[in-house]
Amino acid sequence: xxxxxxxxxxxxxxxxxxxxxxxxxxxxxxxxxxxxxxxxxxxxxxxxxxxxxxxxxxxxxxxxxxxxxxxxxxxxxxxxxxxxxxxxxxxxxxxxxxxxxxxxxxxxxxxxxxxxxxxxxxxxxxxxxxxxxxxxxxxxxxxxxxxxxxxxxxxxxxxxxxxxxxxxxxxxxxxxxxxxxxxxxxxxxxxxxxxxxxxxxxxxxxxxxxxxxxxxxxxxxxxxxxxxxxxxxxxxxxxxxxxxxxxxxxxxxxxxxxxxxxxxxxxxxxxxxxxxxxxxxxxxxxxxxxxxxxxxxxxxxxxxx
Amino acid sequence: xxxxxxxxxxxxxxxxxxxxxxxxxxxxxxxxxxxxxxxxxxxxxxxxxxxxxxxxxxxxxxxxxxxxxxxxxxxxxxxxxxxxxxxxxxxxxxxxxxxxxxxxxxxxxxxxxxxxxxxxxxxxxxxxxxxxxxxxxxxxxxxxxxxxxxxxxxxxxxxxxxxxxxxxxxxxxxxxxxxxxxxxxxxxxxxxxxxxxxxxxxxxxxxxxxxxxxxxxxxxxxxxxxxxxxxxxxxxxxxxxxxxxxxxxxxxxxxxxxxxxxxxxxxxxxxxxxxxxxxxxxxxxxxxxxxxxxxxxxxxxxxxxxxxxxxxxxxxxxxxxxxxxxxxxxxxxxxxxxxxxxxxxxxxxxxxxxxxxxxxxxxxxxxxxxxxxxxxxxxxxxxxxxxxxxxxxxxxxxxxxxxxxxxxxxxxxxxxxxxxxxxxxxxxxxxxxxxxxxxxxxxxxxxxxxxxxxxxxxxxxxxxxxxxxxxxxxxxxxxxxxxxxxxxxxxxxxxxxxxxxxxxxxxxxxxxxxxxxxxxxxxxxxxxxxxxxxxxxxxxxxxxxxxxxxxxxxxxxxxxxxxxxxxxxxxxxxxxxxxxxxxxxxxxxxxxxxxxxxxxxxxxxxxxxxxxxxxxxxxxxxxxxxxxxxxxxxxxxxxxxxxxxxxxxxxxxxxxxxxxx
Numbered sequence: 001x002x003x004x005x006x007x008x009x010x011x012x013x014x015x016x017x018x019x020x021x022x023x024x025x026x027x028x029x030x031x032x033x034x035x036x037x038x039x040x041x042x043x044x045x046x047x048x049x050x051x052x053x054x055x056x057x058x059x060x061x062x063x064x065x066x067x068x069x070x071x072x073x074x075x076x077x078x079x080x081x082x083x084x085x086x087x088x089x090x091x092x093x094x095x096x097x098x099x100x101x102x103x104x105x106x107x108x109x110x111x112x113x114x115x116x117x118x119x120x121x122x123x124x125x126x127x128x129x130x131x132x133x134x135x136x137x138x139x140x141x142x143x144x145x146x147x148x149x150x151x152x153x154x155x156x157x158x159x160x161x162x163x164x165x166x167x168x169x170x171x172x173x174x175x176x177x178x179x180x181x182x183x184x185x186x187x188x189x190x191x192x193x194x195x196x197x198x199x200x201x202x203x204x205x206x207x208x209x210x211x212x213x214x215x216x217x218x219x220x221x222x223x224x225x226x227x228x229x230x231x232x233x234x235x236x237x238x239x240x241x242x243x244x245x246x247x248x249x250x251x252x253x254x255x256x257x258x259x260x261x262x263x264x265x266x267x268x269x270x271x272x273x274x275x276x277x278x279x280x281x282x283x284x285x286x287x288x289x290x291x292x293x294x295x296x297x298x299x300x301x302x303x304x305x
Numbered sequence: 306x307x308x309x310x311x312x313x314x315x316x317x318x319x320x321x322x323x324x325x326x327x328x329x330x331x332x333x334x335x336x337x338x339x340x341x342x343x344x345x346x347x348x349x350x351x352x353x354x355x356x357x358x359x360x361x362x363x364x365x366x367x368x369x370x371x372x373x374x375x376x377x378x379x380x381x382x383x384x385x386x387x388x389x390x391x392x393x394x395x396x397x398x399x400x401x402x403x404x405x406x407x408x409x410x411x412x413x414x415x416x417x418x419x420x421x422x423x424x425x426x427x428x429x430x431x432x433x434x435x436x437x438x439x440x441x442x443x444x445x446x447x448x449x450x451x452x453x454x455x456x457x458x459x460x461x462x463x464x465x466x467x468x469x470x471x472x473x474x475x476x477x478x479x480x481x482x483x484x485x486x487x488x489x490x491x492x493x494x495x496x497x498x499x500x501x502x503x504x505x506x507x508x509x510x511x512x513x514x515x516x517x518x519x520x521x522x523x524x525x526x527x528x529x530x531x532x533x534x535x536x537x538x539x540x541x542x543x544x545x546x547x548x549x550x551x552x553x554x555x556x557x558x559x560x561x562x563x564x565x566x567x568x569x570x571x572x573x574x575x576x577x578x579x580x581x582x583x584x585x586x587x588x589x590x591x592x593x594x595x596x597x598x599x600x601x602x603x604x605x606x607x608x609x610x611x612x613x614x615x616x617x618x619x620x621x622x623x624x625x626x627x628x629x630x631x632x633x634x635x636x637x638x639x640x641x642x643x644x645x646x647x648x649x650x651x652x653x654x655x656x657x658x659x660x661x662x663x664x665x666x667x668x669x670x671x672x673x674x675x676x677x678x679x680x681x682x683x684x685x686x687x688x689x690x691x692x693x694x695x696x697x698x699x700x701x702x703x704x705x706x707x708x709x710x711x712x713x714x715x716x717x718x719x720x721x722x723x724x725x726x727x728x729x730x731x732x733x734x735x736x737x738x739x740x741x742x743x744x745x746x747x748x749x750x751x752x753x754x755x756x757x758x759x760x761x762x763x764x765x766x767x768x769x770x771x772x773x774x775x776x777x778x779x780x781x782x783x784x785x786x787x788x789x790x791x792x793x794x795x796x797x798x799x800x801x802x803x804x805x806x807x808x809x810x811x812x813x814x815x816x817x818x819x820x821x822x823x824x825x826x827x828x829x830x831x832x833x834x835x836x837x838x839x840x841x842x843x844x845x846x847x848x849x850x851x852x853x854x855x856x857x858x859x860x861x862x863x864x865x866x867x868x869x870x871x872x873x874x875x876x877x878x879x880x881x882x883x884x885x886x887x888x889x890x891x892x893x894x895x896x897x898x899x900x901x902x903x904x905x906x907x908x909x910x911x912x913x914x915x916x917x918x919x920x921x922x923x924x925x926x927x928x929x930x931x932x933x934x935x936x937x938x939x940x941x942x943x944x945x946x947x948x949x950x951x952x953x954x955x956x957x958x959x960x961x962x963x964x965x966x
Contacts, residue, residue: 218945262947263946264946266915266918301912302912304915305915
């Protein structure tokens with residue numbers, strides 16, 4: 001692993017104990033220029049992870065707590081009338097930042113969730129007929145509670161598709177939990193964290209991800225997988241081309257994390273649950289991460305070579 | 306605790322879906338047979354269906370042995386009474402159909418269902434005992450599709466749409482067709498192993514051995530084809546020359562012409578050698594249950610295949626047995642003018658001029674007056690034809706005639722059909738002391754240009770006269786042509802008035818044009834079917850086999866058969882298996898070798914495992930392979946994913962030679 005990247009992972013893992021795999025995936029997601037959705041029960045460390053990432057990446061950072069009465073203007077900003085000068089002045093909302101933490105995104109109504117669509121896909125927002133560029137880089141890290149929880153609105157598929165990965169943290173193991181209980185409050189540790197990356201370093205990492213090579217046998221494998229999701233009866237609908245692109249860039253980032261300049265099938269397989277979990281749906285209504293069964297089935301059915 | 310499904314599965318009972326399919330298949334199969342069998346079998350079928358339905362509803366039990374025995378005994382008695390104890394094909398088929406129907410009341414398990422299917426196939430074959438047309442064949446094919454579908458249904462537990470099921474059955478049947486064709490061509494054509502009794506109900510069609518006024522008039526009102534003809538030469542005779550001779554009647558009792566079979570002429574006519582323009586043609590005749598075949602005058606050579614026949618001295622083609630099956634035969638005829646006839650003996654001459662004494666006095670007197678006023682027989686003939694030409698009418702519905710039928714016809718009613726003209730003309734000639742005889746047969750026919758054949762229908766039935774002229778021989782004279790020349794030149798439908806025409810061939814000539822065209826296409830299809838399929842007998846087979854393979858010895862046929870099977874397998878290999886081989890790259894082949902090698906350590910590469918992952922796993926199980934595994938893992942990653950093309954060859958050889966290094 002590149003020293004820089006391993007330093008990143010170590011820094012975050014220092015706060016979020018025993019979740020190396022999720023931390024690595026989250027970092028892969030961000031250097032793959034993707035937005036990240038973290039889904040889990042309350043109190044599992046979602047917000048902590050998001051906080052940590054914001055800190056170590058050295059980015060401007062805003063947080064919006066989504067509630068059921070949150071409106072688009074609360075996020076995007078609005079024009080406010082200035083009495084003295086008799087003009088409307090635009091007051092930018094919290095979205096004008098480099099890293100937006102959308103906490104409990106599925107507690108707001110679909111209308112508000114949709115306000116993020118343009119921003120996430122194109123890095124710009126259109127307010128009152130005017131298109132405004134967002135700062136670069138622009139990341140959204142959203143957390144959500146499982147949809148079975150009360151007071152939640154399911155994210156629409158179009159919104160889900162804009163997240164490169166969806167992660168679930170899960171309960172910590174015994175040892176990590178003991179360390180957590182013995183140690184000091186993670187919150188205070190976050191405040192003490194220093195940025196690991198400079199702006200330029202982050203950009204160069206993102207550039208390196210795009211340079212990771214993919215051989216023909218690898219693309220064959222990826223295409224076989226994608227075709228399988230479209231043709232097999234157990235998938236309600238197949239993976240879109242955008243989904244396939246997302247999968248490949250996640251795999252590239254994963255390869256870079258492993259300090260390789262080419263992708264191998266193991267990369268594809270490693271990021272599959274995170275990338276596909278929110279994109280495919282089986283013919284039985286499967287909730288949450290039971291999707292993994294479907295993804296295991298997919299990986300087991302398609303021959304690597 | 307067993308669910309109902311389990312019980313059905315365990316005891317292999319017929320499920321409801323199967324039951325419906327079996328009932329449908331049985332109905333489809335026995336339907337054409339029921340039309341040939343006693344009506345009460347329909348009742349039995351309906352009753353059995355109803356009973357089975359009640360069993361299905363749970364309202365009635367399966368019948369016990371005693372009632373089954375009683376029903377069967379009653380049916381056998383019924384069949385016995387129905388056919389008056391005669392055993393024949395129909396009685397046997399009736400018994401088959403009855404047992405088939407009654408099997409419904411035992412239809413309980415999968416085994417019974419299979420039995421129904423098997424009997425169904427026999428019943429399909431049985432319908433060919435009655436009808437062999439192309440439509441019957443198509444129906445039989447359809448029956449087979451339904452049977453196969455029902456058969457499949459017994460084993461299929463999923464719900465499938467009906468169309469999909471039928472398509473599956475049809476595909477299975479289609480797959481059997483190449484084999485069927487080969488069997489059709491090469492299987493030895495054995496004669497019947499035992500004598501098949503005739504069907505009881507089928508009547509004789511066409512002429513009888515006598516001719517009375519009105520006979521042909523009623524014959525032309527019936528539908529149906531008598532025979533079909535293909536001329537084998539490039540030039541075919543004109544329609545007005547097509548007099549198909551069937552039977553010669555030479556004895557008259559004042560009303561009815563009959564045939565005196567013991568009258569023998571001295572030898573068959575022979576060609577005179579002046580010209581050898583023979584007319585060669587092939588006739589496919591429908592079975593009419595009489596011993597005569599049709600030909601143009603004068604036949605000199607005939608080939609009737611396995612049916613024994615001869616050409617009589619009257620120039621007729623006669624078979625030994627009445628014709629009970631469709632027959633295809635070839636005839637060569639020469640024109641009567643080019644024939645040398647032996648002179649009539651005195652006894653023959655007397656026979657051919659004999660008339661019953663005391664009948665038709667006016668006719669005899671008229672002929673006598675002509676004879677005295679004329680010098681030659683030709684002159685008398687011309688006078689007679691001119692007489693007809695005056696004011697006679699050609700009609701299908703002449704008035705009834707009295708005791709002196711010829712007198713009545715010639716001098717009072719003057720309306721008649723061809724038999725009236727032929728009969729009266731012959732009487733006139735005999736009265737004028739010219740030997741004459743009546744010929745019955747068919748005249749003309751309908752030419753089908755698309756398949757190049759003539760179709761001769763019952764409606765083309767005709768009668769005419771032949772007179773003996775000293776020095777010339779037999780001369781055909783058709784008095785009808787003196788009255789209605791269109792009859793001979795254009796066919797019967799153009800020679801009659803509109804209301805008469807409606808009665809010919811049961812009104813087929815008045816049908817709309819499209820219907821007529823359609824009927825002609827059907828006729829052509831049936832003709833081709835009969836000519837190429839039904840008349841394929843042992844003789845044709847040996848000819849064809851000689852033509853195709855140069856002989857018909859068993860070893861040759863066996864070899865051909867094996868070659869055919871071999872070529873089928875070869876085609877399968879070339880078109881189905883080989884593409885799969887070819888699609889495999891060298892790498893895939895090497896992987897296959899590698900996987901085979903690894904089986905000795907009981908380690909199987911998973912679908913989702915890369916070579917590298919597998920090597921790591923293998924190393925865990927077989928530590929002695931450590932270096933080999935590691936090398937292969939590294940090599941595979943470099944070759945496949947690090948895009949170092951020259952490594953690929955190395956990888957292929959490494960995979961093949963594993964675990965050697």
